[in-house]
Amino acid sequence: MRQVGVWRSLWLRKSKYPQDTVYSMMHLLGVEIEVDYNRSREDLIAEVVRKTSTSFPSWLDIMEHGAPRELRQRLFPTIPTLDVQQTPIFTLEKQPVPVEEYILTQTYMKIFNIKILIPAAASSDNSDLVCTEIFEIQNNRANEPLVVNGYGEACHWNLSNADSTHVMLMGAEDFIIPTNAFIQHLAAYEIKKSKSGAWECFPGHGGVPKEFVGKTRRSHMRIGGSPGSKITECDCADGG
Incomplete structure:
Protein backbone atom coordinates (compact mmCIF):
# COMPACT_ATOMS: atom_id res chain seq x y z
CA MET A 1 0.00 0.00 0.00
CA ARG A 2 2.92 2.35 0.64
CA GLN A 3 3.96 2.45 -3.01
CA VAL A 4 0.42 3.27 -4.11
CA GLY A 5 0.31 6.06 -1.52
CA VAL A 6 3.61 7.48 -2.77
CA TRP A 7 2.34 7.73 -6.35
CA ARG A 8 -0.91 9.35 -5.26
CA SER A 9 0.96 11.90 -3.14
CA LEU A 10 3.22 12.72 -6.10
CA TRP A 11 0.15 13.85 -8.05
CA LEU A 12 -0.79 16.16 -5.16
CA ARG A 13 2.59 17.60 -4.21
CA LYS A 14 3.55 21.21 -4.81
CA SER A 15 7.02 22.73 -4.69
CA LYS A 16 9.05 25.77 -5.67
CA TYR A 17 10.95 23.49 -8.06
CA PRO A 18 8.73 20.94 -9.86
CA GLN A 19 11.58 18.42 -10.02
CA ASP A 20 11.63 18.25 -6.21
CA THR A 21 8.23 16.56 -6.21
CA VAL A 22 10.03 13.57 -7.74
CA TYR A 23 13.39 13.81 -5.97
CA SER A 24 11.68 13.96 -2.56
CA MET A 25 9.82 10.67 -3.01
CA MET A 26 11.90 8.51 -5.37
CA HIS A 27 13.69 6.70 -2.53
CA LEU A 28 10.31 5.55 -1.17
CA LEU A 29 9.92 3.60 -4.41
CA GLY A 30 13.45 2.24 -4.28
CA VAL A 31 14.61 4.48 -7.14
CA GLU A 32 17.79 6.53 -7.35
CA ILE A 33 18.06 9.33 -9.92
CA GLU A 34 20.93 11.78 -10.19
CA VAL A 35 19.71 15.26 -9.28
CA ASP A 36 19.59 17.42 -12.40
CA TYR A 37 17.35 20.48 -12.53
CA ASN A 38 17.78 20.74 -16.28
CA ARG A 39 15.45 17.75 -16.62
CA SER A 40 11.69 18.27 -16.62
CA ARG A 41 9.38 16.82 -14.00
CA GLU A 42 7.69 14.78 -16.74
CA ASP A 43 11.02 13.27 -17.81
CA LEU A 44 11.85 12.34 -14.21
CA ILE A 45 8.44 10.72 -13.70
CA ALA A 46 8.98 8.71 -16.88
CA GLU A 47 12.28 7.40 -15.48
CA VAL A 48 10.61 6.35 -12.23
CA VAL A 49 7.98 4.52 -14.29
CA ARG A 50 10.68 2.70 -16.27
CA LYS A 51 12.45 1.61 -13.09
CA THR A 52 9.39 0.36 -11.18
CA SER A 53 6.92 -0.99 -13.74
CA THR A 54 8.14 -4.57 -13.99
CA SER A 55 8.06 -5.13 -10.22
CA PHE A 56 4.99 -3.30 -8.90
CA PRO A 57 3.27 -0.81 -11.27
CA SER A 58 1.56 1.24 -8.56
CA TRP A 59 1.10 4.17 -10.95
CA LEU A 60 -1.85 2.23 -12.38
CA ASP A 61 -3.72 2.92 -9.15
CA ILE A 62 -3.57 6.72 -8.76
CA MET A 63 -6.78 8.07 -10.22
CA GLU A 64 -10.52 7.51 -10.04
CA HIS A 65 -11.93 5.75 -13.10
CA GLY A 66 -13.67 8.94 -14.23
CA ALA A 67 -10.50 11.04 -14.14
CA PRO A 68 -9.47 12.84 -17.35
CA ARG A 69 -7.23 10.92 -19.71
CA GLU A 70 -5.64 12.78 -22.58
CA LEU A 71 -4.84 9.55 -24.35
CA ARG A 72 -6.94 6.42 -23.98
CA GLN A 73 -4.20 4.59 -25.84
CA ARG A 74 -1.99 4.41 -22.78
CA LEU A 75 -2.28 3.17 -19.22
CA PHE A 76 -0.37 5.98 -17.54
CA PRO A 77 -2.65 8.66 -16.05
CA THR A 78 -2.54 12.31 -17.09
CA ILE A 79 0.18 14.29 -15.30
CA PRO A 80 -1.34 17.38 -13.65
CA THR A 81 -0.26 20.95 -14.30
CA LEU A 82 1.96 22.33 -11.55
CA ILE A 89 -4.76 20.98 -11.41
CA PHE A 90 -6.29 19.47 -14.51
CA ILE A 111 -2.04 -7.38 -5.89
CA SER A 127 2.84 1.69 -26.16
CA ASP A 128 2.55 -0.37 -22.98
CA LEU A 129 3.42 -4.04 -23.49
CA VAL A 130 1.38 -5.95 -20.91
CA CYS A 131 0.86 -9.55 -19.83
CA THR A 132 -2.40 -10.58 -18.18
CA GLU A 133 -5.54 -12.67 -18.52
CA ILE A 134 -7.82 -11.29 -21.23
CA PHE A 135 -11.50 -12.23 -21.56
CA GLU A 136 -13.74 -11.78 -24.59
CA ILE A 137 -17.00 -9.85 -24.21
CA GLN A 138 -20.04 -11.67 -25.58
CA ASN A 139 -23.80 -11.18 -25.39
CA ASN A 140 -26.25 -13.77 -24.09
CA ARG A 141 -29.67 -14.46 -25.62
CA ALA A 142 -31.12 -11.52 -23.74
CA CYS A 155 -20.08 -13.94 -15.79
CA HIS A 156 -22.13 -10.76 -16.09
CA TRP A 157 -20.26 -7.60 -17.07
CA ASN A 158 -21.37 -3.97 -16.62
CA LEU A 159 -20.35 -2.55 -19.97
CA SER A 160 -19.03 1.02 -19.75
CA ASN A 161 -18.13 1.47 -23.43
CA ALA A 162 -20.44 0.11 -26.11
CA ASP A 163 -17.56 -0.68 -28.49
CA SER A 164 -15.41 -2.63 -26.02
CA THR A 165 -14.58 -6.16 -27.18
CA HIS A 166 -12.42 -7.57 -24.38
CA VAL A 167 -11.65 -7.17 -20.69
CA MET A 168 -8.15 -7.37 -19.24
CA LEU A 169 -7.50 -8.38 -15.64
CA MET A 170 -5.80 -5.75 -13.45
CA GLY A 171 -5.64 -7.06 -9.88
CA ALA A 172 -7.09 -7.40 -6.39
CA GLU A 173 -8.25 -4.34 -4.48
CA ASP A 174 -8.72 -3.80 -0.76
CA PHE A 175 -10.00 -1.03 1.50
CA ILE A 176 -7.45 1.46 2.86
CA ILE A 177 -9.30 1.61 6.18
CA PRO A 178 -10.29 -1.93 7.25
CA THR A 179 -14.04 -2.56 7.34
CA ASN A 180 -16.35 -5.53 7.74
CA ALA A 181 -17.01 -5.42 4.00
CA PHE A 182 -15.08 -7.44 1.44
CA ILE A 183 -14.33 -6.70 -2.20
CA GLN A 184 -15.50 -9.85 -3.93
CA HIS A 185 -14.27 -9.09 -7.44
CA LEU A 186 -10.93 -8.48 -9.11
CA ALA A 187 -10.57 -5.19 -10.97
CA ALA A 188 -10.53 -5.29 -14.77
CA TYR A 189 -10.43 -2.74 -17.62
CA GLU A 190 -12.31 -2.83 -20.90
CA ILE A 191 -10.29 -2.61 -24.11
CA LYS A 192 -11.12 -2.06 -27.76
CA LYS A 193 -9.44 -1.23 -31.05
CA SER A 194 -9.37 2.47 -31.91
CA LYS A 195 -10.14 3.79 -35.39
CA SER A 196 -6.41 3.82 -36.07
CA GLY A 197 -6.14 0.12 -35.18
CA ALA A 198 -4.35 0.50 -31.84
CA LYS A 210 -12.02 -14.38 -7.92
CA GLU A 211 -13.03 -17.93 -8.85
CA PHE A 212 -13.32 -16.81 -12.49
CA VAL A 213 -9.60 -16.12 -12.93
CA GLY A 214 -6.67 -18.50 -13.25
CA LYS A 215 -8.54 -20.48 -15.90
CA THR A 216 -7.45 -18.47 -18.91
CA ARG A 217 -4.04 -18.60 -20.53
CA ARG A 218 -2.23 -15.30 -20.12
CA SER A 219 -1.63 -13.11 -23.17
CA HIS A 220 0.64 -10.32 -24.33
CA MET A 221 -0.71 -7.20 -25.99
CA ARG A 222 0.22 -3.56 -26.56
CA ILE A 223 -1.96 -0.72 -25.34
CA GLY A 224 -1.53 2.24 -27.68
CA GLY A 225 1.39 2.72 -30.01
CA SER A 226 1.44 1.50 -33.58
CA PRO A 227 -1.73 -0.01 -35.10
CA GLY A 228 -2.04 -3.71 -35.77
CA SER A 229 -1.06 -5.13 -32.38
CA LYS A 230 -2.61 -8.53 -31.68
CA ILE A 231 -3.55 -10.37 -28.50
CA THR A 232 -1.03 -13.22 -28.35
CA GLU A 233 -1.20 -16.08 -25.87
CA CYS A 234 1.99 -16.60 -23.88
CA ASP A 235 3.51 -19.18 -21.55
CA CYS A 236 4.06 -16.77 -18.68
CA ALA A 237 2.98 -18.17 -15.33
CA ASP A 238 2.96 -14.80 -13.59
CA GLY A 239 3.62 -12.31 -16.36
CA GLY A 240 7.38 -12.72 -16.30
Missing part, protein backbone atom coordinates in the same frame (compact mmCIF):
# COMPACT_ATOMS: atom_id res chain seq x y z
CA ASP A 83 2.74 26.00 -11.01
CA VAL A 84 5.16 27.13 -8.30
CA GLN A 85 3.64 26.40 -4.87
CA GLN A 86 0.16 26.10 -6.39
CA THR A 87 -2.30 23.24 -6.04
CA PRO A 88 -1.87 20.78 -8.95
CA THR A 91 -7.81 21.82 -17.07
CA LEU A 92 -11.25 20.61 -18.14
CA GLU A 93 -13.21 22.63 -20.68
CA LYS A 94 -10.78 25.51 -20.06
CA GLN A 95 -11.55 25.45 -16.33
CA PRO A 96 -9.04 24.46 -13.60
CA VAL A 97 -10.05 21.47 -11.48
CA PRO A 98 -8.02 20.41 -8.40
CA VAL A 99 -6.37 17.03 -8.91
CA GLU A 100 -7.41 15.93 -5.42
CA GLU A 101 -10.99 15.54 -6.69
CA TYR A 102 -9.86 12.53 -8.75
CA ILE A 103 -7.38 10.79 -6.44
CA LEU A 104 -8.48 7.39 -5.16
CA THR A 105 -9.01 7.49 -1.39
CA GLN A 106 -11.09 4.46 -0.39
CA THR A 107 -9.30 1.50 -1.98
CA TYR A 108 -5.88 0.45 -3.20
CA MET A 109 -4.53 -2.32 -5.42
CA LYS A 110 -2.84 -4.85 -3.14
CA PHE A 112 -1.35 -6.62 -9.55
CA ASN A 113 -2.25 -9.54 -11.79
CA ILE A 114 -1.29 -7.46 -14.81
CA LYS A 115 2.42 -7.18 -15.53
CA ILE A 116 3.88 -4.22 -17.42
CA LEU A 117 6.65 -5.83 -19.46
CA ILE A 118 7.62 -2.59 -21.24
CA PRO A 119 5.97 0.71 -20.20
CA ALA A 120 5.20 3.39 -22.77
CA ALA A 121 7.96 5.51 -21.22
CA ALA A 122 10.51 2.90 -22.39
CA SER A 123 8.99 1.80 -25.70
CA SER A 124 9.83 3.04 -29.18
CA ASP A 125 6.19 3.60 -30.18
CA ASN A 126 4.73 4.92 -26.88
CA ASN A 143 -28.41 -9.33 -25.32
CA GLU A 144 -26.76 -8.81 -21.93
CA PRO A 145 -22.94 -8.48 -21.92
CA LEU A 146 -20.89 -11.34 -20.48
CA VAL A 147 -17.18 -12.06 -20.22
CA VAL A 148 -15.98 -15.59 -20.92
CA ASN A 149 -12.86 -17.29 -19.53
CA GLY A 150 -10.71 -20.10 -20.91
CA TYR A 151 -12.98 -22.78 -19.42
CA GLY A 152 -16.01 -21.35 -21.22
CA GLU A 153 -17.43 -20.01 -17.95
CA ALA A 154 -19.29 -16.72 -18.23
CA TRP A 199 -5.71 -0.94 -28.61
CA GLU A 200 -7.10 1.52 -26.09
CA CYS A 201 -8.33 0.96 -22.53
CA PHE A 202 -11.33 2.15 -20.55
CA PRO A 203 -11.03 1.90 -16.77
CA GLY A 204 -14.45 1.24 -15.31
CA HIS A 205 -16.23 -0.08 -12.28
CA GLY A 206 -16.44 -3.65 -13.53
CA GLY A 207 -14.83 -6.68 -11.97
CA VAL A 208 -14.70 -10.45 -12.31
CA PRO A 209 -15.19 -13.01 -9.50
Whole structure:
Protein backbone atom coordinates (compact mmCIF):
# COMPACT_ATOMS: atom_id res chain seq x y z
CA MET A 1 0.00 0.00 0.00
CA ARG A 2 2.92 2.35 0.64
CA GLN A 3 3.96 2.45 -3.01
CA VAL A 4 0.42 3.27 -4.11
CA GLY A 5 0.31 6.06 -1.52
CA VAL A 6 3.61 7.48 -2.77
CA TRP A 7 2.34 7.73 -6.35
CA ARG A 8 -0.91 9.35 -5.26
CA SER A 9 0.96 11.90 -3.14
CA LEU A 10 3.22 12.72 -6.10
CA TRP A 11 0.15 13.85 -8.05
CA LEU A 12 -0.79 16.16 -5.16
CA ARG A 13 2.59 17.60 -4.21
CA LYS A 14 3.55 21.21 -4.81
CA SER A 15 7.02 22.73 -4.69
CA LYS A 16 9.05 25.77 -5.67
CA TYR A 17 10.95 23.49 -8.06
CA PRO A 18 8.73 20.94 -9.86
CA GLN A 19 11.58 18.42 -10.02
CA ASP A 20 11.63 18.25 -6.21
CA THR A 21 8.23 16.56 -6.21
CA VAL A 22 10.03 13.57 -7.74
CA TYR A 23 13.39 13.81 -5.97
CA SER A 24 11.68 13.96 -2.56
CA MET A 25 9.82 10.67 -3.01
CA MET A 26 11.90 8.51 -5.37
CA HIS A 27 13.69 6.70 -2.53
CA LEU A 28 10.31 5.55 -1.17
CA LEU A 29 9.92 3.60 -4.41
CA GLY A 30 13.45 2.24 -4.28
CA VAL A 31 14.61 4.48 -7.14
CA GLU A 32 17.79 6.53 -7.35
CA ILE A 33 18.06 9.33 -9.92
CA GLU A 34 20.93 11.78 -10.19
CA VAL A 35 19.71 15.26 -9.28
CA ASP A 36 19.59 17.42 -12.40
CA TYR A 37 17.35 20.48 -12.53
CA ASN A 38 17.78 20.74 -16.28
CA ARG A 39 15.45 17.75 -16.62
CA SER A 40 11.69 18.27 -16.62
CA ARG A 41 9.38 16.82 -14.00
CA GLU A 42 7.69 14.78 -16.74
CA ASP A 43 11.02 13.27 -17.81
CA LEU A 44 11.85 12.34 -14.21
CA ILE A 45 8.44 10.72 -13.70
CA ALA A 46 8.98 8.71 -16.88
CA GLU A 47 12.28 7.40 -15.48
CA VAL A 48 10.61 6.35 -12.23
CA VAL A 49 7.98 4.52 -14.29
CA ARG A 50 10.68 2.70 -16.27
CA LYS A 51 12.45 1.61 -13.09
CA THR A 52 9.39 0.36 -11.18
CA SER A 53 6.92 -0.99 -13.74
CA THR A 54 8.14 -4.57 -13.99
CA SER A 55 8.06 -5.13 -10.22
CA PHE A 56 4.99 -3.30 -8.90
CA PRO A 57 3.27 -0.81 -11.27
CA SER A 58 1.56 1.24 -8.56
CA TRP A 59 1.10 4.17 -10.95
CA LEU A 60 -1.85 2.23 -12.38
CA ASP A 61 -3.72 2.92 -9.15
CA ILE A 62 -3.57 6.72 -8.76
CA MET A 63 -6.78 8.07 -10.22
CA GLU A 64 -10.52 7.51 -10.04
CA HIS A 65 -11.93 5.75 -13.10
CA GLY A 66 -13.67 8.94 -14.23
CA ALA A 67 -10.50 11.04 -14.14
CA PRO A 68 -9.47 12.84 -17.35
CA ARG A 69 -7.23 10.92 -19.71
CA GLU A 70 -5.64 12.78 -22.58
CA LEU A 71 -4.84 9.55 -24.35
CA ARG A 72 -6.94 6.42 -23.98
CA GLN A 73 -4.20 4.59 -25.84
CA ARG A 74 -1.99 4.41 -22.78
CA LEU A 75 -2.28 3.17 -19.22
CA PHE A 76 -0.37 5.98 -17.54
CA PRO A 77 -2.65 8.66 -16.05
CA THR A 78 -2.54 12.31 -17.09
CA ILE A 79 0.18 14.29 -15.30
CA PRO A 80 -1.34 17.38 -13.65
CA THR A 81 -0.26 20.95 -14.30
CA LEU A 82 1.96 22.33 -11.55
CA ASP A 83 2.74 26.00 -11.01
CA VAL A 84 5.16 27.13 -8.30
CA GLN A 85 3.64 26.40 -4.87
CA GLN A 86 0.16 26.10 -6.39
CA THR A 87 -2.30 23.24 -6.04
CA PRO A 88 -1.87 20.78 -8.95
CA ILE A 89 -4.76 20.98 -11.41
CA PHE A 90 -6.29 19.47 -14.51
CA THR A 91 -7.81 21.82 -17.07
CA LEU A 92 -11.25 20.61 -18.14
CA GLU A 93 -13.21 22.63 -20.68
CA LYS A 94 -10.78 25.51 -20.06
CA GLN A 95 -11.55 25.45 -16.33
CA PRO A 96 -9.04 24.46 -13.60
CA VAL A 97 -10.05 21.47 -11.48
CA PRO A 98 -8.02 20.41 -8.40
CA VAL A 99 -6.37 17.03 -8.91
CA GLU A 100 -7.41 15.93 -5.42
CA GLU A 101 -10.99 15.54 -6.69
CA TYR A 102 -9.86 12.53 -8.75
CA ILE A 103 -7.38 10.79 -6.44
CA LEU A 104 -8.48 7.39 -5.16
CA THR A 105 -9.01 7.49 -1.39
CA GLN A 106 -11.09 4.46 -0.39
CA THR A 107 -9.30 1.50 -1.98
CA TYR A 108 -5.88 0.45 -3.20
CA MET A 109 -4.53 -2.32 -5.42
CA LYS A 110 -2.84 -4.85 -3.14
CA ILE A 111 -2.04 -7.38 -5.89
CA PHE A 112 -1.35 -6.62 -9.55
CA ASN A 113 -2.25 -9.54 -11.79
CA ILE A 114 -1.29 -7.46 -14.81
CA LYS A 115 2.42 -7.18 -15.53
CA ILE A 116 3.88 -4.22 -17.42
CA LEU A 117 6.65 -5.83 -19.46
CA ILE A 118 7.62 -2.59 -21.24
CA PRO A 119 5.97 0.71 -20.20
CA ALA A 120 5.20 3.39 -22.77
CA ALA A 121 7.96 5.51 -21.22
CA ALA A 122 10.51 2.90 -22.39
CA SER A 123 8.99 1.80 -25.70
CA SER A 124 9.83 3.04 -29.18
CA ASP A 125 6.19 3.60 -30.18
CA ASN A 126 4.73 4.92 -26.88
CA SER A 127 2.84 1.69 -26.16
CA ASP A 128 2.55 -0.37 -22.98
CA LEU A 129 3.42 -4.04 -23.49
CA VAL A 130 1.38 -5.95 -20.91
CA CYS A 131 0.86 -9.55 -19.83
CA THR A 132 -2.40 -10.58 -18.18
CA GLU A 133 -5.54 -12.67 -18.52
CA ILE A 134 -7.82 -11.29 -21.23
CA PHE A 135 -11.50 -12.23 -21.56
CA GLU A 136 -13.74 -11.78 -24.59
CA ILE A 137 -17.00 -9.85 -24.21
CA GLN A 138 -20.04 -11.67 -25.58
CA ASN A 139 -23.80 -11.18 -25.39
CA ASN A 140 -26.25 -13.77 -24.09
CA ARG A 141 -29.67 -14.46 -25.62
CA ALA A 142 -31.12 -11.52 -23.74
CA ASN A 143 -28.41 -9.33 -25.32
CA GLU A 144 -26.76 -8.81 -21.93
CA PRO A 145 -22.94 -8.48 -21.92
CA LEU A 146 -20.89 -11.34 -20.48
CA VAL A 147 -17.18 -12.06 -20.22
CA VAL A 148 -15.98 -15.59 -20.92
CA ASN A 149 -12.86 -17.29 -19.53
CA GLY A 150 -10.71 -20.10 -20.91
CA TYR A 151 -12.98 -22.78 -19.42
CA GLY A 152 -16.01 -21.35 -21.22
CA GLU A 153 -17.43 -20.01 -17.95
CA ALA A 154 -19.29 -16.72 -18.23
CA CYS A 155 -20.08 -13.94 -15.79
CA HIS A 156 -22.13 -10.76 -16.09
CA TRP A 157 -20.26 -7.60 -17.07
CA ASN A 158 -21.37 -3.97 -16.62
CA LEU A 159 -20.35 -2.55 -19.97
CA SER A 160 -19.03 1.02 -19.75
CA ASN A 161 -18.13 1.47 -23.43
CA ALA A 162 -20.44 0.11 -26.11
CA ASP A 163 -17.56 -0.68 -28.49
CA SER A 164 -15.41 -2.63 -26.02
CA THR A 165 -14.58 -6.16 -27.18
CA HIS A 166 -12.42 -7.57 -24.38
CA VAL A 167 -11.65 -7.17 -20.69
CA MET A 168 -8.15 -7.37 -19.24
CA LEU A 169 -7.50 -8.38 -15.64
CA MET A 170 -5.80 -5.75 -13.45
CA GLY A 171 -5.64 -7.06 -9.88
CA ALA A 172 -7.09 -7.40 -6.39
CA GLU A 173 -8.25 -4.34 -4.48
CA ASP A 174 -8.72 -3.80 -0.76
CA PHE A 175 -10.00 -1.03 1.50
CA ILE A 176 -7.45 1.46 2.86
CA ILE A 177 -9.30 1.61 6.18
CA PRO A 178 -10.29 -1.93 7.25
CA THR A 179 -14.04 -2.56 7.34
CA ASN A 180 -16.35 -5.53 7.74
CA ALA A 181 -17.01 -5.42 4.00
CA PHE A 182 -15.08 -7.44 1.44
CA ILE A 183 -14.33 -6.70 -2.20
CA GLN A 184 -15.50 -9.85 -3.93
CA HIS A 185 -14.27 -9.09 -7.44
CA LEU A 186 -10.93 -8.48 -9.11
CA ALA A 187 -10.57 -5.19 -10.97
CA ALA A 188 -10.53 -5.29 -14.77
CA TYR A 189 -10.43 -2.74 -17.62
CA GLU A 190 -12.31 -2.83 -20.90
CA ILE A 191 -10.29 -2.61 -24.11
CA LYS A 192 -11.12 -2.06 -27.76
CA LYS A 193 -9.44 -1.23 -31.05
CA SER A 194 -9.37 2.47 -31.91
CA LYS A 195 -10.14 3.79 -35.39
CA SER A 196 -6.41 3.82 -36.07
CA GLY A 197 -6.14 0.12 -35.18
CA ALA A 198 -4.35 0.50 -31.84
CA TRP A 199 -5.71 -0.94 -28.61
CA GLU A 200 -7.10 1.52 -26.09
CA CYS A 201 -8.33 0.96 -22.53
CA PHE A 202 -11.33 2.15 -20.55
CA PRO A 203 -11.03 1.90 -16.77
CA GLY A 204 -14.45 1.24 -15.31
CA HIS A 205 -16.23 -0.08 -12.28
CA GLY A 206 -16.44 -3.65 -13.53
CA GLY A 207 -14.83 -6.68 -11.97
CA VAL A 208 -14.70 -10.45 -12.31
CA PRO A 209 -15.19 -13.01 -9.50
CA LYS A 210 -12.02 -14.38 -7.92
CA GLU A 211 -13.03 -17.93 -8.85
CA PHE A 212 -13.32 -16.81 -12.49
CA VAL A 213 -9.60 -16.12 -12.93
CA GLY A 214 -6.67 -18.50 -13.25
CA LYS A 215 -8.54 -20.48 -15.90
CA THR A 216 -7.45 -18.47 -18.91
CA ARG A 217 -4.04 -18.60 -20.53
CA ARG A 218 -2.23 -15.30 -20.12
CA SER A 219 -1.63 -13.11 -23.17
CA HIS A 220 0.64 -10.32 -24.33
CA MET A 221 -0.71 -7.20 -25.99
CA ARG A 222 0.22 -3.56 -26.56
CA ILE A 223 -1.96 -0.72 -25.34
CA GLY A 224 -1.53 2.24 -27.68
CA GLY A 225 1.39 2.72 -30.01
CA SER A 226 1.44 1.50 -33.58
CA PRO A 227 -1.73 -0.01 -35.10
CA GLY A 228 -2.04 -3.71 -35.77
CA SER A 229 -1.06 -5.13 -32.38
CA LYS A 230 -2.61 -8.53 -31.68
CA ILE A 231 -3.55 -10.37 -28.50
CA THR A 232 -1.03 -13.22 -28.35
CA GLU A 233 -1.20 -16.08 -25.87
CA CYS A 234 1.99 -16.60 -23.88
CA ASP A 235 3.51 -19.18 -21.55
CA CYS A 236 4.06 -16.77 -18.68
CA ALA A 237 2.98 -18.17 -15.33
CA ASP A 238 2.96 -14.80 -13.59
CA GLY A 239 3.62 -12.31 -16.36
CA GLY A 240 7.38 -12.72 -16.30
